[in-house]
Amino acid sequence: MSLIETRGLCLGYGNDVVLRDVTFSIDRGEIVTIVGPNGSGKSSLLRAVIGALQPVSGSVTRAKGLRIGYVPQQLHIDATLPLTVRRFLNLPHRQKASDIAVALTRAGVPELADAQMAQLSGGQFQRVLLARALLGRPDILILDEATQGLDQPGSASFYRQIEEVRRELGVAVLMVSHDLHVVMAASDRVLCLNGHICCEGSPEVVADAPEYRALFGTGTQGTLALYRHDHDHAHDHDHGHTH
Numbered sequence: 653m654s655l656i657e658t659r660g661l662c663l664g665y666g667n668d669v670v671l672r673d674v675t676f677s678i679d680r681g682e683i684v685t686i687v688g689p690n691g692s693g694k695s696s697l698l699r700a701v702i703g704a705l706q707p708v709s710g711s712v713t714r715a716k717g718l719r720i721g722y723v724p725q726q727l728h729i730d731a732t733l734p735l736t737v738r739r740f741l742n743l744p745h746r747q748k749a750s751d752i753a754v755a756l757t758r759a760g761v762p763e764l765a766d767a768q769m770a771q772l773s774g775g776q777f778q779r780v781l782l783a784r785a786l787l788g789r790p791d792i793l794i795l796d797e798a799t800q801g802l803d804q805p806g807s808a809s810f811y812r813q814i815e816e817v818r819r820e821l822g823v824a825v826l827m828v829s830h831d832l833h834v835v836m837a838a839s840d841r842v843l844c845l846n847g848h849i850c851c852e853g854s855p856e857v858v859a860d861a862p863e864y865r866a867l868f869g870t871g872t873q874g875t876l877a878l879y880r881h882d883h884d885h886a887h888d889h890d891h892g893h894t895h
């Protein structure tokens with residue numbers, strides 16, 4: 653069965669309905685990206701999926717025993733607080749040293765265990781948050797704008813890391829992103845929200861959909877094509893096939 657399934661989900665705050673009739677599911681190993689303009693309900697949908705927001709109507713079903721690894725948008729840590737990456741990863745529960753080493757390696761930053769949290773670059777910081785999410789051995793990673801503040805190469809590199817984690821661990825990924833052209837290339841499916849699901853499908857299908865173009869214009873199509881080109885080449889070397 654699916655890891656998470658929503659049916660006719662309707663979300664709101666007080667009397668305001670912000671999202672209507674969302675029916676979707678995510679399966680083991682899938683990467684699904686949610687896009688949509690500001691205020692379109694992306695974060696609300698993630699909150700409902702993790703159980704932090706009660707639906708107005710409709711349902712969210714999570715597979716029994718589902719382990720969710722949540723990577724927040726940002727986390728503020730007092731710059732004057734001495735805190736190494738290793739100590740941060742041992743909060744709130746002590747972890748085995750070997751598990752920490754594996755998680756940092758999977759997140760692409762094996763060398764950072766003794767670095768100070770306050771001295772990390774934006775990209776390194778997000779990878780440490782990814783390592784923290786991986787320590788819980790998640791079935792699904794949920795990322796809300798995890799590359800905010802990173803430049804385009806930084807974001808692209810972070811998403812490649814996510815794809816690699818998916819390939820190695822078979823973890824599913826549900827994420828919200830504004831970096832449409834970058835993130836869509838890494839996705840199996842894209843859901844475009846605007847108060848409801850206005851279109852969905854493979855990145856190519858969504859990028860061509862009139863509803864998507866009406867929201868975001870046509871500018872991203874060219875960039876998406878370019879990025880996919882680079883991306884497919886990387887896979888050629890690794891696996892001898894494109895997808």
Ligand SMILES: Nc1ncnc2c1ncn2[C@@H]1O[C@H](COP(=O)(O)OP(=O)(O)OP(=O)(O)O)[C@@H](O)[C@H]1O
Pocket residue numbers: 665670688689690691692693694695696697
């Ligand atoms: N806690 C809240 N109380 C009241 N209204 C809220 C709350 N959180 C979000 N909203 C409203 O719900 C709507 C959808 O917000 P949401 O954060 O889900 O959108 P989003 O697509 O994630 O936006 P953004 O891209 O700006 O992060 C917005 O109109 C927002 O003002």
